[in-house]
Amino acid sequence: MENSKIISTEGLIKWFPIGGGKFTALNDINLTFGKGEFAGIVGPSGSGKTTLLNIIGSLDVPSEGKTTVLGQSIGELSHKKAAKLRNEHLGFIFQTYNLLPVYSVYENVEFPLLLLGKNAEERKKAVMDALEWVGLTDKVKSRPAQLSGGECQRVAVARAMVKKPVIVLADEPTANLDAENSHNILQTMENLNAEFQTTFIFATHDDKVKKYLHRKVSLFDGKVSQDELVEKVGNG
Ligand SMILES: Nc1ncnc2c1ncn2[C@@H]1O[C@H](COP(=O)(O)OP(=O)(O)OP(=O)(O)O)[C@@H](O)[C@H]1O
Ligand SMILES: [Mg+2]
Numbered sequence: 001m002e003n004s005k006i007i008s009t010e011g012l013i014k015w016f017p018i019g020g021g022k023f024t025a026l027n028d029i030n031l032t033f034g035k036g037e038f039a040g041i042v043g044p045s046g047s048g049k050t051t052l053l054n055i056i057g058s059l060d061v062p063s064e065g066k067t068t069v070l071g072q073s074i075g076e077l078s079h080k081k082a083a084k085l086r087n088e089h090l091g092f093i094f095q096t097y098n099l100l101p102v103y104s105v106y107e108n109v110e111f112p113l114l115l116l117g118k119n120a121e122e123r124k125k126a127v128m129d130a131l132e133w134v135g136l137t138d139k140v141k142s143r144p145a146q147l148s149g150g151e152c153q154r155v156a157v158a159r160a161m162v163k164k165p166v167i168v169l170a171d172e173p174t175a176n177l178d179a180e181n182s183h184n185i186l187q188t189m190e191n192l193n194a195e196f197q198t199t200f201i202f203a204t205h206d207d208k209v210k211k212y213l214h215r216k217v218s219l220f221d222g223k224v225s226q227d228e229l230v231e232k233v234g235n236g
Contacts, residue, residue, distance in 0.1 A: 006166060006199060007033040007056055011065035014051055014222075025051045027222040029065075035166070036197040038190065038212070040204055043219035049203035050171055052219070056201065057090055057169045058082040070166060087115045091160030091198075093170035097152045099144040099159075105131070106140040109158045116163060130158040134188055150181030157185060161192055167199045174206050182208045 014026040026048045033039060041049045054060040055067055061075040068074070070089055077085065086092075091112075099108050109130055113123045131137045134154035144152055153173065160168050168189075174182040190212060193200050202209055210216065218226040 004035050005032045006035050007031075007067075007069050007201075009052075009055075009062075009065065009067045012052075012055065012062050012067050013064040014048075014055060014060070015063045025222050026055075026062075029222075029224060031217065031224065031227070033199060033201065035199055036193065037199045037201070037215060038193045039200070039215040039217060040202040040209060040213040041217050041219060042204060042210060043225070044205070047219040048222040049219055053169050053171055053201065053203045056167075057092060058085050087112065088163075089166045091163070091165040091168040093153075093156050093160045093168065093173045095172040095175045097144070097156045099152055099155055101144050103143070104140065105136060105142050105144075105147070105155050108144070108155055109162050112159060112163050126162050127158075130162040133161065133192060134158045135184075148181075149176045150178070150184070153177055153181070153185055154188070157188060161196075161198070164196055165198065167201070169201050171203045172206070173202065174204070174209055179208060182206070186212045 009029045009031050012026055012029040013024065015022040015024045029052065041052055043049055051060070055062055055074060056069060058069065058074050058077060066073060069085065072085055100111070106127055109127045110123050113126055118126070128137065131140060134157050136151060136154055136158065139147065139151065144155070147155065153176070174185060177185065186209060189200055192198055202213070204210070213230055215229050217224060
């Protein structure tokens with residue numbers, strides 16, 4: 001695994017104002033992630049997984065401490081610069097897919113490329129490649145309502161990967177899937193990780209996901225309680 005650090009948090013604290021006081025959701029998080037990692041943030045409900053993923057994804061800002069993603073300090077970025085960072089380098093996969101219902105599979109996957117101003121020819125090639133990775137080339141014209149949950153999640157993976165981002169952040173990506181679909185999705189993401197050196201960071205409490213992780217960061221009450229590398233047998 002390459003060692004260049006592309007994400008780092010130093011003394012990251014996140015608190016939310018609640019009823020005149022404040023609730024500390026993340027309490028002194030010090031972590032780094034390198035290029036090509038396949039890592040999970042695990043821990044009980046309310047331990048801070050989504051909060052941490054949102055800050056790494058520049059969807060939220062730290063209250064204290066420094067969080068750097070691809071050399072940029074989250075929290076010091078303007079809204080415009082944060083949006084640029086997300087559009088250019090980050091892919092997101094959410095628990096509830098967040099597909100646009102009136103658009104086709106093709107259009108949903110194409111969307112991030114429109115934001116990047118890619119021309120029609122580049123878009124078509126990239127969209128068809130991404131749908132190929134997730135095995136959905138026969139569903140290009142379908143709308144999300146015509147797909148199964150597993151297929152919707154595969155569209156969401158294709159949309160996150162279509163621009164070959166440096167980092168993909170996935171929040172409970174298998175929460176709505178059965179064992180077989182979860183396995184297929186994880187296998188697909190593991191292949192993309194190996195092929196493109198995309199860094200994947202999951203937030204999950206799904207045991208099926210945990211089996212795939214190469215690194216497991218455990219959160220408890222907003223603190224890192226464990227950070228372990230998982231030995232992969234026969235993984236070159
Ligand atoms: N906007 C907010 N305002 C106030 N408190 C918040 C806010 N967002 C999150 N919290 C609190 O911060 C804590 C961590 O929330 P977070 O969503 O990160 O947990 P999680 O580990 O992702 O849990 P789950 O496994 O249930 O998704 C929770 O106690 C939550 O209530
Ligand atoms: Mg969560």
